[in-house]
Amino acid sequence: MKSNSDDELPIARPSEYGWNISPEVFNTLKNLMLPELDCKVCTEIFIDPITTPCGHTFCKSCITRSLDHSDKCPLCRHPLTNYAFFQHHPINKTIHNLLQSFYTELCKQRQTALEHELYHNMQETPIFVCSLVFPRMPCFIHVFEPRYRLMIRRCLESRQRRFGMVLPDRNGQGYCDYGTMLEIRSIEFLPDGRSLIETIGSYRFRIIERGMRDGYHVGKIERIDDLDPEEEEELERKAIARAQLNNANPNNPRIEEPTTAELITTAREFIESLRNGSAWILQRLNSTYGEMPDSAAGFSFWVATVIPIDPFEKSKLLEIRSVRERLKLINCWISQLRRQWWFARGGCTIS
Known part of the structure; x- marks a missing residue:
């Protein structure tokens, strides 16, 4: 210059x-x-x-x-x-x-x-490697590492006010391919440069290209959206039809194929059992995650957020485009939880 x-x-x-x-x-x-x-x-x-x-x-x-x-x-x-x-x-x-x-x-x-x-910075998505967040779910972040302090400032300067959140991989050497885009709702800068950020999950994505910029991760992403309602209805109809055809033959092992509405009901009943088991759990559900969503898509992510299982297991939901298939996996987790000794004895906790 x-x-x-x-x-x-x-x-x-x-x-x-x-x-x-x-x-x-x-x-x-x-x-x-x-x-x-x-x-x-x-x-x-x-x-x-x-x-x-x-x-x-x-x-x-x-x-x-x-x-x-x-x-x-x-x-x-x-x-x-x-x-x-x-x-x-x-x-x-x-x-x-x-x-x-x-x-x-x-x-x-x-x-x-x-x-x-x-x-140029706006062409690649900043990636925050930290925890699992689902769409429509709130996430509160304490930013203190220099690389992420820089990343957040750049997000604010770009006026996009968003970044991707992913889990680190199990060995801690990298990070997962699927994550959720977070929208910054509010931010408070502390006197020493740290910040407290309130965000909410926007949409899911898959990382198709990885890179680094000034110490933090960036990537090119592919957005993941759910199937159309018509596709969901067709998926449910075919699954139930296959189960009925299979069960018509007495020599075949019986297959249970509940409707999407029945899957939602089972999950709701489980959440109610959590609410009734402890007053502080009820308070945490209401204050942290808000009321139970009415939509099936929002409900699936809400339930997955509050149930007490390993986040790496939960992260499987990020790549599933069918609401019905997500609910089936969630109900599988619920069945396993109901068999756990701590749940049967009323000692349920949420981590």
Whole structure:
């Protein structure tokens, strides 16, 4: 971005300011001044310059990113303990105006490069490797790792206010292929740079290409939607017809093929048994996950969220497009839970 060539620094001429100096002297002055207008973190000219209490100036994005890793000035190591101070501090208008007046083209080039970078960032989905979340379900996140602090800021800057959430794999070396897109509903930044985020699950996805950006995972994703209602009805009709045909032959093992409505009823009865087993479970169900959804699709994810089984087992639901098939798997889990000694004795807990 920098240059010592007069031709590459198209700025205002001294005559425009009433200065009685030659263009050669003016260009010499601005070339000498330009290195002092570089951010010492990114080594580019300042964008939204912020001056610290210790007297050093950085791009706003650069100082906040530095504070993700250390609470000291990047140059002199002076303590900078209040992250929120820099998050909301006004820019240094003197330096900003100087750059805009004398280095107009350089500022435009720098801004264009940043916009291009932001656009490129938006083409891939940020991936938060943490826990299992289902569509329509709330998720509250405490963000403290530097890489995720940066990721969340970029999500907010892009105005998309969303990111993908996936489970780590069982060996902790990677992460699962299926996840849920989370929409940011609200965010509270703490004084030290950590943040508390309220999100809600939006839709499911499969990761088809993986990558990294500045320490956090990104990926290209493929959205997963449920079957159309007509397809669901046809799926149920064929399954019941196959079961009836099989059961018509007394030599075949009998197959039980409940309707979707019966699957929902069984799951509802199980949830009611949880509610009746403990007052604090009832309170947690109501306060954390909200009321039981009316739609079959929302109900399947709601039940899967509250029942106490391994999240890796639950994650199988993310790739199933049929509501009926999800409910069948959930009812299989419920049958296994009912046989557990802790449930039979009324000691049910939700983890």
